[in-house]
Each structure stands twice: as structure tokens, then as C-alpha cells.
Amino acid sequence: MTELTGPCISAMSASVMTISEAKHVAIVGATGAVGQEMLDCLDERNFPISELTLLASARSAGKEIPFRGNLIKVKELTHDSFEGVDIALFSAGGDLSLEYASSAAAAGAVVIDNSSAFRMDDQVPLVVPEVNPEAIKDRPKGIIANPNCTTIITLMALSPLHKLYGLRSIIASSYQAVSGSGAQGIIELDEQIKVLGAGGEVTEDMKNVYPHQIASNVIPHVDAFTENGYTKEELKMLNESRKILNLPDLRVTCTCVRVPVHRSHSVSVTAQFERPVDVAEARAAYAACPGVDAKDDPENSLYPVPLDTTKKDNCLVGRIRKDMVFDNALALWVVGDQVRKGAALNAVQIAELV
Numbered sequence: 001m002t003e004l005t006g007p008c009i010s011a012m013s014a015s016v017m018t019i020s021e022a023k024h025v026a027i028v029g030a031t032g033a034v035g036q037e038m039l040d041c042l043d044e045r046n047f048p049i050s051e052l053t054l055l056a057s058a059r060s061a062g063k064e065i066p067f068r069g070n071l072i073k074v075k076e077l078t079h080d081s082f083e084g085v086d087i088a089l090f091s092a093g094g095d096l097s098l099e100y101a102s103s104a105a106a107a108g109a110v111v112i113d114n115s116s117a118f119r120m121d122d123q124v125p126l127v128v129p130e131v132n133p134e135a136i137k138d139r140p141k142g143i144i145a146n147p148n149c150t151t152i153i154t155l156m157a158l159s160p161l162h163k164l165y166g167l168r169s170i171i172a173s174s175y176q177a178v179s180g181s182g183a184q185g186i187i188e189l190d191e192q193i194k195v196l197g198a199g200g201e202v203t204e205d206m207k208n209v210y211p212h213q214i215a216s217n218v219i220p221h222v223d224a225f226t227e228n229g230y231t232k233e234e235l236k237m238l239n240e241s242r243k244i245l246n247l248p249d250l251r252v253t254c255t256c257v258r259v260p261v262h263r264s265h266s267v268s269v270t271a272q273f274e275r276p277v278d279v280a281e282a283r284a285a286y287a288a289c290p291g292v293d294a295k296d297d298p299e300n301s302l303y304p305v306p307l308d309t310t311k312k313d314n315c316l317v318g319r320i321r322k323d324m325v326f327d328n329a330l331a332l333w334v335v336g337d338q339v340r341k342g343a344a345l346n347a348v349q350i351a352e353l354v
């Protein structure tokens with residue numbers, strides 16, 4: 001383990017309390033897309049770190065990763081990796097979380113898990129710090145779950161409106177970037193773009209992450225299909241939104257679509273509320289909310305696009321208008337960096353709350 005002399009008081013977002021004690025932080029999946037972004041977020045937010053343990057598969061053991069002027073050697077993940085760790089950020093997939101999170105918790109670490117393994121466990125809080133920060137207090141298993149990326153981004157847009165009008169239902173279609181599939185998703189898109197650009201054709205052996213060509217295409221299929229015709233990703237939006245907002249009767253229907261965008265998910269949302277809505281009031285509500293801004297002046301072509309939020313902390317909302325089908329409903333467009341706010345940043349914000 002490497003000793004790091006980081007600042008002991010961190011500068012944090014307005015809603016987050018001050019941390020005065022430096023922590024021993026472990027990242028499981030440190031070499032992955034989200035793990036790398038976690039390192040950036042920890043550094044940018046001056047998270048107070050006394051020691052940093054970077055864990056990945058045996059393939060990466062020994063690899064050196066720079067952090068705050070130090071080169072830190074990646075170690076192979078084992079059940080004994082967590083001695084002395086205060087906060088373990090897990091980002092290596094659900095199977096590994098199921099296998100190793102309890103070892104980390106038993107060693108005394110607070111586990112913040114990015115996978116879907118524990119999200120619907122009654123004894124594991126599911127937290128978006130701007131939406132339900134109070135939920136982190138009750139964590140009997142020592143595990144806190146980070147929600148699904150599309151759900152986080154959608155709720156960043158809907159939570160301020162829920163406070164104003166009372167959310168009743170969500171109809172959504174997502175436009176999800178390939179980095180949502182990890183580093184391999186980006187590689188697959190880039191290889192296909194290169195071949196097509198050279199006048200070639202995408203062959204079967206170039207389709208490993210997605211069942212169809214992703215370059216010059218959109219694929220209405222994110223995660224596995226379930227018996228009712230929805231995918232697991234679409235059901236995450238339903239079940240996780242209900243849990244985070246504590247709205248067990250919330251109605252949600254969603255179609256999740258993979259698009260040939262490198263980074264940042266977009267979601268088209270129609271949300272119906274209990275009370276009458278007002279577009280100007282809804283737009284103004286975002287000014288008072290950390291983590292989300294309105295970018296909504298369509299006549300001047302101002303609305304959020306994925307490039308606006310790439311590598312940025314805040315989600316953006318635009319195209320806010322009264323829905324023409326449902327009463328008390330708003331249609332809107334929300335965009336957010338799913339590697340950052342949809343995963344790494346949200347986990348680091350939870351660590352700040354802990």
C-alpha cells in the first residue's frame with residue numbers, strides 16, 4: 001500500500017459535509033473505465049486519502065498507475081485485500097461484488113458498489129447524494145449501492161420537479177453511449193468506424209460487445225431481455241427509481257437504446273405529476289439544485305448534447321415543455337456523463353457523505 005499525503009480538508013459540493021480525517025481508500029476495478037474515472041474524481045475533489053489500494057485482475061497486477069505524483073502498483077484482488085481499508089469502491093462487475101464485498105465489509109470497510117448486485121437488497125441503501133443522501137445512514141451490511149447510470153441521470157432531472165409537483169409516472173427512451181459497456185465498448189465502436197471509413201465492411205468477428213454493428217446504427221437493446229419483453233436495464237429504471245424516491249407505486253416504462261456516441265447518456269423523458277406544472281417554474285427550479293443545470297433556449301439551438309457533459313460533473317436538462325398527451329406532465333431531455341455522474345462521481349460523493 002502506498003502512503004499519500006493528500007489534503008485533510010476536502011472542498012466538496014454544497015450539500016456534502018466536511019471530511020476532516022484522511023481515509024484508506026481501495027478501488028476494485030481500478031484499471032477499468034469507471035475505476036480510472038474514480039481516481040480522477042478523488043483527485044479533483046481533493047478527497048483526503050492516507051493510503052490508496054488499487055485492485056484489479058491478475059492480468060493487471062504490477063501495472064503502475066499515477067495518482068497525486070505517486071506511481072501506485074495495482075494488486076490482484078483477493079479476499080485479504082481489505083485490511084485497514086476505510087472505504088472500498090467496487091467497480092468490477094456484479095459477480096466480483098457478490099464474491100468480495102462481504103470480505104471488504106467484514107474487514108471494516110464501507111463498501112460503495114457500482115454494480116447491480118446489491119441495489120435492490122432491502123438492507124443496502126441505494127443513493128444519489130443530491131436526491132436521497134439521508135439513506136446512507138442505514139447500512140446494516142456495510143454496503144451502499146450506486147444506482148444504474150441511466151437512472152441516476154434521469155432522476156437528477158426529475159428530483160427537483162418531484163419536489164415541486166409530486167412525480168406519478170415516467171415514460172423514457174434512453175440514448176446510451178458505448179462507454180457504458182466499459183473500455184471494450186469504445187474499442188468496438190472505434191474499430192468499426194475505422195473500417196467503414198476506409199470503405200470496408202464490419203464483419204462478424206468485429207461484433208463482440210454488441211449483437212449488431214454499432215457504428216452508423218442504433219440498437220434498442222441494453223442488457224439482457226427478461227420474460228416481459230423489457231430488458232434488465234429498463235427494469236432498473238423502474239425498480240431503482242421507486243427505491244431511491246421512496247415511491248413504491250411510481251409507474252415507469254422505458255426503452256433503452258445503445259447509440260454510437262462515445263460518452264454521456266441522453267434520455268428523452270415524459271413525466272406526469274400529481275399537481276399542475278409550469279414550464280418557467282420548472283426551468284427555474286434547476287438554478288437552486290446542485291449537480292444539474294437547465295440549458296434550455298431551443299430557438300437559439302441551445303439544448304444539451306452528449307459532448308456538453310462529457311467529463312463534466314453536472315447533468316443538463318433542456319427541451320422542457322408541457323406534454324401534449326398527458327395532464328400535469330412535462331416532456332424534457334436530460335444528458336449526463338454516465339461514467340462520471342452515472343458511476344464514479346456519484347460513488348465518490350457517497351464516500352464524502354460517509
Ligand SMILES: NC(=O)c1ccc[n+]([C@@H]2O[C@H](COP(=O)([O-])OP(=O)(O)OC[C@H]3O[C@@H](n4cnc5c(N)ncnc54)[C@H](OP(=O)(O)O)[C@@H]3O)[C@@H](O)[C@H]2O)c1
Nearest residue numbers: 029031032033034056057060091092093115180182183343
Ligand atoms: N462504464 C459505465 O458507464 C458504467 C456506468 C455505471 C456503472 N458501471 C458499472 O461499473 C462496473 C465496471 O464497469 P467498467 O465500465 O469500468 O468496466 P471495464 O472498463 O470493463 O473494467 C472492469 C474492471 O474490472 C476488473 N476486473 C475484471 N475481472 C476481474 C477479476 N477477476 N478480478 C479483479 N478485477 C477484475 C478489470 O481489471 P483488468 O483490467 O485487470 O481486467 C477492470 O479494472 C460494472 O459493474 C458496470 O456495470 C459502469
